[in-house]
Amino acid sequence: MSRRPLAAVTGAALAMIALSACTSTAPQGGGEGGPIQVRASDTTCDVSASEAPAGNVAFSIQNTGTKVTEFYVYGTGDRIVGEVENIGPGLSRQLLVEVPQGGQYTTACKPGMVGDGIRAPFNVTGSVPGSTSQDAVLAAAVAGYQRYTNSQIEAGIAKTQEFVDAVKRGDVPAAQALFPVSRTYWERIEPVAESFGDIDPRVDGREDDERDPGVAFTGYHRLEKDLWVTGLQPDSAAIGDTLMADMRELQTRAATVQLTPVQLANGAKELLDEVATGKITGEEDRYSHTDLWDFRANVDGSQAAVAALRPALDQRDPALGPVLDARFADVDRLLEQYRAGDGYVLYTQLTEQDKQRMTQAVDALGEPVSQVAAVVSGQ
Amino acid sequence: MTSNTDEPRPGMSRRRLLGWTGAGAALAGVGAVAGYSAADTDPPPDPSGGVVPFRGVHQAGIITPAQDRLHFVALDLTTVDRAAVISLLRRWTTAAERMTAGAEAAPGGAVNRNPDAPPSDTGEALGLPASALTITFGIGGSLLDKLGIPRPPELADLPPFQLDTLDPALSGGDLCLQACANDPQVAVHAVRNLVRTGFGTTSVRWSQLGFGRTSSTSTTQQTHRNLFGFKDGTNNLKAEDTAALDEQVWVPPAQGPAWLTGGTYLVARRIRMYVETWDRTSLTEQESLTGRTKGEGAPIGQAREFDIPNLGPGSPILEDAHIRLASAQNNGGARMLRRGYNFVDGSDGLGHLNAGLFFLAFMQDPRRQFVPMQSQLARNDKMMEYIRHTGSAVFAVPPGLREGAYWGQSLLEG
Numbered sequence: 001m002s003r004r005p006l007a008a009v010t011g012a013a014l015a016m017i018a019l020s021a022c023t024s025t026a027p028q029g030g031g032e033g034g035p036i037q038v039r040a041s042d043t044t045c046d047v048s049a050s051e052a053p054a055g056n057v058a059f060s061i062q063n064t065g066t067k068v069t070e071f072y073v074y075g076t077g078d079r080i081v082g083e084v085e086n087i088g089p090g091l092s093r094q095l096l097v098e099v100p101q102g103g104q105y106t107t108a109c110k111p112g113m114v115g116d117g118i119r120a121p122f123n124v125t126g127s128v129p130g131s132t133s134q135d136a137v138l139a140a141a142v143a144g145y146q147r148y149t150n151s152q153i154e155a156g157i158a159k160t161q162e163f164v165d166a167v168k169r170g171d172v173p174a175a176q177a178l179f180p181v182s183r184t185y186w187e188r189i190e191p192v193a194e195s196f197g198d199i200d201p202r203v204d205g206r207e208d209d210e211r212d213p214g215v216a217f218t219g220y221h222r223l224e225k226d227l228w229v230t231g232l233q234p235d236s237a238a239i240g241d242t243l244m245a246d247m248r249e250l251q252t253r254a255a256t257v258q259l260t261p262v263q264l265a266n267g268a269k270e271l272l273d274e275v276a277t278g279k280i281t282g283e284e285d286r287y288s289h290t291d292l293w294d295f296r297a298n299v300d301g302s303q304a305a306v307a308a309l310r311p312a313l314d315q316r317d318p319a320l321g322p323v324l325d326a327r328f329a330d331v332d333r334l335l336e337q338y339r340a341g342d343g344y345v346l347y348t349q350l351t352e353q354d355k356q357r358m359t360q361a362v363d364a365l366g367e368p369v370s371q372v373a374a375v376v377s378g379q
Numbered sequence: 380m381t382s383n384t385d386e387p388r389p390g391m392s393r394r395r396l397l398g399w400t401g402a403g404a405a406l407a408g409v410g411a412v413a414g415y416s417a418a419d420t421d422p423p424p425d426p427s428g429g430v431v432p433f434r435g436v437h438q439a440g441i442i443t444p445a446q447d448r449l450h451f452v453a454l455d456l457t458t459v460d461r462a463a464v465i466s467l468l469r470r471w472t473t474a475a476e477r478m479t480a481g482a483e484a485a486p487g488g489a490v491n492r493n494p495d496a497p498p499s500d501t502g503e504a505l506g507l508p509a510s511a512l513t514i515t516f517g518i519g520g521s522l523l524d525k526l527g528i529p530r531p532p533e534l535a536d537l538p539p540f541q542l543d544t545l546d547p548a549l550s551g552g553d554l555c556l557q558a559c560a561n562d563p564q565v566a567v568h569a570v571r572n573l574v575r576t577g578f579g580t581t582s583v584r585w586s587q588l589g590f591g592r593t594s595s596t597s598t599t600q601q602t603h604r605n606l607f608g609f610k611d612g613t614n615n616l617k618a619e620d621t622a623a624l625d626e627q628v629w630v631p632p633a634q635g636p637a638w639l640t641g642g643t644y645l646v647a648r649r650i651r652m653y654v655e656t657w658d659r660t661s662l663t664e665q666e667s668l669t670g671r672t673k674g675e676g677a678p679i680g681q682a683r684e685f686d687i688p689n690l691g692p693g694s695p696i697l698e699d700a701h702i703r704l705a706s707a708q709n710n711g712g713a714r715m716l717r718r719g720y721n722f723v724d725g726s727d728g729l730g731h732l733n734a735g736l737f738f739l740a741f742m743q744d745p746r747r748q749f750v751p752m753q754s755q756l757a758r759n760d761k762m763m764e765y766i767r768h769t770g771s772a773v774f775a776v777p778p779g780l781r782e783g784a785y786w787g788q789s790l791l792e793g
Binding site: 265364365 | 457492493495496497575578579580582
């Protein structure tokens, strides 16, 4: 959680941009108007067409491999235009993607659900009339980020439930393993989560935060302390149940929040501020030292917000996007060096030089990200 | 400079400039009739030292009369992409020229830009005069290595000296920026904004604040004192002695390389001084170690500061006195232009001040000038008992910029 409270966001106050009217063209697909066929094996990703006219594009993905796979359609800067997750071996799933703007996109299968996936270019021709107007592009950015937020909270609730269940059955090793993973989703959408000034301290408060009299230390970090320092306490299970209730409240309330494009951009910047002040310092996860998971998640969230705004950025300042791509890639490369298995090395294993390199990479990324809001607001 | 309405003048504060620029911009094409009404009055005299010209034959901040305050920073490249480096050096030059003129780092500055954007100037120097700010740019040998450019032999790394206790985190650097001003806030503002501009291309390796200039670089200046309480740099090269500067400081055309002709080399040494033990040393001991009197600063055996020390037979100055070991006579005639500052970086955690002298000296060839002198001092100077060299760096300092040129241009495009 941040030490600097964000301006509270309310659903009512922020609907500053008009959502574009929904374009209801019939789905386009390969050949006869049927969906584009995707055959996803463990090592290949065969897409039956590499081009489609702008509008709604339908894909039918068949997992012919032995691993669970995912299918993505990306725009510039890895903006997720559409995705299907968790496609088991032998299963087929449908994906309908709204692509009103023509241009170069990328398809990707992710067998095993890891890495960048098996990618191929996908060209969208023409544009749905009106879809490139500034209002429409910004509305699409906000809507796209809203989808991201909702999907992250949904996944976060499922993972946090696993974590809480482990706590409740007293399985400390399992709970410890799930702690950094379950936090990832929260950390990705932290600016949205923090905008609820009452939920944030309950879910992500630290032990030494200032609280109103009678308010207890609860949430992820209280359970972290139980798991790593004091041992599970009589009320650990109850703390877990409260955490779940708070997460569900977040889900309900977040569904009504509509961030403005400028807030989205500032959220991207604040996530990097979080990294600089909370993660590279080892302050956030002081008992478990799993700060690099949060680092990764904050950067993911920042990139998602920037990616949502990318079409607007590319219209207004075409030079900024490639710089952002390069700097995000630098951070990705750096973090990969600290990977250990499915996770990361512990903060306590980092040398001063490691922290210095991380600081440099985040400084280098933070400067261009701090320019996004002004480009978007276009004043 | 983005427009001639930004042209600053001596004595103009950033705040006044801001108002003036704003008015000028608003009235562009109409003729400046309101806002800044100084066309009819001269700016008031500026006790801060006014504006030091940014461009010229040599870089400012070398023979410029030493200002009172220093913020020095050494940076490393985080990329070897030449185009990125050139782009940064162009932006740095523009920002540095603006700031030395008393303007904000970039147009729009601290408050007059899109409110959704972070300000393009950090703002802490708003309303402060130029304060004789100079920003001097230097290039480390490691930068040339990274970009595949041969090092001039003069830019070799310094050899180790006896008793060196160098901290790698306080040594070296691909680039340096030396900001000097009569107001510490102005110097810090300059470095901070340039560091910010560099994110993504450079990162700070180390930085040093200094106060109380320990050297005079002009005959118009009094000799200041170091933290041992002694006048420091009495025999320094002075701006007025142009023949000596040509002989000792400026790189002559024959020496090469071409991009350094008219430039110089800078040796920086962070010298920790154990002031607590020094302060328990008798006056006689302090004076004989130094070779000068503490009050007047006269050579031992003489009466006045600028009297010529008697270093010949029968001299009252000890064989291992500091001024003898450091003297030109003792070093084959080698001298250098010293421009150091005192520092106190808080305390050392053991109850002592982390204090000392940040030694800065400009010279034609460190191998001929600094190295022999420092080997002498490190081996023989009794003062070494009270000091340790904790940081070290050498930089090539290119010549001054003509109109339109940017820092390092003749190196990277030449």
